[in-house]
Amino acid sequence: MEEILKAVEEKDCKKVASLLYYKVEGLSDEELTEILEKAEKLALECKDPELYKLIVYYFHELLGVDKISEFEKMAKEEDTFEAKFQLADLYYLLGELEKSLDLYRALLEEETEKGNKENIAKIYYNMALIHEEIQEYEKALELMEKAEEIYRELGKEEEVLHIAVYKAYVTFEMGEPYKAKAMLAGVIPKAMGNDKLLAELHLSYEEIFEDDENYDAALQECLYALTRAKGTEYYDVAFDALIDVIWQLMLEDDFETVYLHMDMFANALPELKEFFEGVKAIALYKDGRADMEEVRKFIEKVKDRRLLDLLEFLGEAEM
Template sequence: MEEILKAIEEKDCKKVASLLYYKVDELSDEELKEALERAEKLALECKDPELYKLIVYYFHALLDVDKIHEFENLAEEMDTFEAKFNLADLYYLIGELEKSLDLYRALLEEETAKGNRENVAKVYYNMALIHEEIQEYEKALELLEKAKEVYEELGKEEEVLHVEVYRAYVIFEAGEPYRAKALLAKVIPKAVNNSRLLAEIHLAFEEIFEEDENYEAALQECLYAAMSAKGTEYQDVAFDSLIDVIWQLMLDDEFEMVYLHMDMFANAMPELADFFEAIKAIALYKDGKIEAEEASKVIEKVKDRRLLDLLEFLGEAEM
């Protein structure tokens, strides 16, 4: 909390956004309310629509406070691509998909008329996200192809690869996992020095293997994704994907697969070693290998409230 408040005091909008994103789960409702109210004043003072989007979303999703109208007013007042683009993304985040698409279509017309090709590509990509969400895969792929063409024209190689990874994921969602894996493999040689892209690739592979119920491969991809994602916006996504796989294994009573793999994660992420040891203990207990008292002693080593909540969640998986 102190770190967030200090960044607000220093008027470092990017740092505030990053800290909120990574630390929001650690805050109590009272702390979160205070942090968001202070950050809101900063975002309005600096007219930073990206930070404001995050604040309004957290108010809506975590505190049930509706500030959507305030963002709409800000976007109208600023009348910039950045403000309206972030408003469209906010609509998407809160599930207002038609509103989001309508605003993206208006932006597409405006930015095409102005000749702002990079903005056009961004809109195509974000529109594809929505069509994939509502399972309109052909339309999503069509929009991704348009985004790719624009980025190729602009010489934005990293963005081209980013689009290709997501295109592979949509193809998997459309029911072609082998074609998707082949496309992902094609990107790997071009992404070896790019942690962000590698994290995206491994997260896509994890989804494919999990869908196929190949959980051992899915766990391995979770490890690769976690290692690649460190310091990127995919760090929490990779962690959440791992928890999802462990949860599914617990539901399926695949306790042995869980406890045999936790040392791998503990060694790769020593800062979370106690947490993974606790998951291992829970799985061993559920499999009848150790007594409840022994498992409890291991779990007691974990002090972080968020991690303790996750352990409780995983411990109740079969109920």
């Protein structure tokens, strides 16, 4: 909490947004309220719609406080591409997909008239996310290809590769996992040295292997994704993906696969060693290989409230 408040005091909007992404889940409601209120003033003072969007989203989703109309008012008054673009993304995050698409379409018309190619590509990409969400995969690919063409024209190679990963993932969702894996493999040599892209790649492979119930491979991909994602916005995504795989294994009573893999994660991520030891102990207990007293010894070592909640969640998986 102190780290976020310090960033707010320093008026470092980018750092505040980054810290909110990574730290918000460990805060109490009182702490979160204090931080969001101060960050909100900063976002309005700095006219940072991306930070403001994040704050409004957290107010709504975590505290049940509706500030959407205030964001809408700000976007109307500012009347800038960035403010309206972030409002459309807020609608998407809140599940108001039609409102999001309507605003993106209006923005697309405005930016096309102005000839702002990079903004047009950003709109195409975000519209593709919505069409993927509603399982209109062909439309999603069509929009991605339009964005890809613009980024290629602008020489934005990282964006082109990011879209290549996304297109492969949509191809998997369309029921073509082997084609998707081949597409992802084509990106690997171009992504070497780019941890963010490599994390995306491994997360896509993880989804494919999990869908095929190849949990050993899925867990291995989670490990790769986590180690690559450190310091990027994909770390929490990778961690959540791992928890999803462990949860599924617990539901299927495949405790052995869980406890055999946890040392791998503990060694690769020593900062989470106690957590993974706790997961291993729970799996051993569920498999009849440890007693509750042994489990408690490991769980007592975990101090982070969020991680303790996850251990409790995983412990109840089959009940």
